[in-house]
Amino acid sequence: xxxxxxxxxxxLKEEVSAxxxxxxxxxxxxxxxxxxxxxxxxxxxxQAGLLxxxxxxxxxxxLLKLARQAGLTLDPILEATPHLIHADVSALVAQQEFGxxxxxxxxxxxxxxxxxxxxxKLSRVVFVADALEPNRGxxxxxxxxxxxxxxxxxxxxxxxxxxxLSYLLKHQKTIHPRLVETRNWALQRERKxxxxx
Ligand SMILES: [Fe+2]
Ligand SMILES: [Fe+2]
Numbered sequence: 001x002x003x004x005x006x007x008x009x010x011x012l013k014e015e016v017s018a019x020x021x022x023x024x025x026x027x028x029x030x031x032x033x034x035x036x037x038x039x040x041x042x043x044x045x046x047q048a049g050l051l052x053x054x055x056x057x058x059x060x061x062x063l064l065k066l067a068r069q070a071g072l073t074l075d076p077i078l079e080a081t082p083h084l085i086h087a088d089v090s091a092l093v094a095q096q097e098f099g100x101x102x103x104x105x106x107x108x109x110x111x112x113x114x115x116x117x118x119x120x121k122l123s124r125v126v127f128v129a130d131a132l133e134p135n136r137g138x139x140x141x142x143x144x145x146x147x148x149x150x151x152x153x154x155x156x157x158x159x160x161x162x163x164x165l166s167y168l169l170k171h172q173k174t175i176h177p178r179l180v181e182t183r184n185w186a187l188q189r190e191r192k193x194x195x196x197x
Contacts, residue, residue, distance in 0.1 A: 011098075108127075128160055
């Protein structure tokens, strides 16, 4: 089934802020662009980008209720920090509201916040695009990371994790272990790639 982009945008206008919508369009465009560079399907990447934050503004009770209804396993950190499950719930909304069935799109939506060891190329593209789209700013490290993302996707995933982890440490925020696992996985892939050069 074709995704009706205009219907998604109309839905988003009701459910997210104008600022968030700009971010979503940024992720959509950057996912398409990075997919082209890295040999993933640009149309699927753009769709995942458009849909990745559907549940961003759902209140935590709604996130928890939808996750439980769908039978998602919630560990204590997710229970305590329900905002983290907006990624899983966005994938549910994509399925239920917009009929999205493609497992690569659904996976990329689900993985956009914490990643997952072993995640496929489309997921890696959207994970990185979420952190690097133009509305995230133009600091020197972001500008450098945007260049890295075009040449070495695994390094960009690892550095994106590192940036998020530094932020979480600095602000005394809870760190979900899956982000650390994603980081270590990407680091191993990055090293393997460098070793074979
Ligand atoms: Fe998000
Ligand atoms: Fe996002």
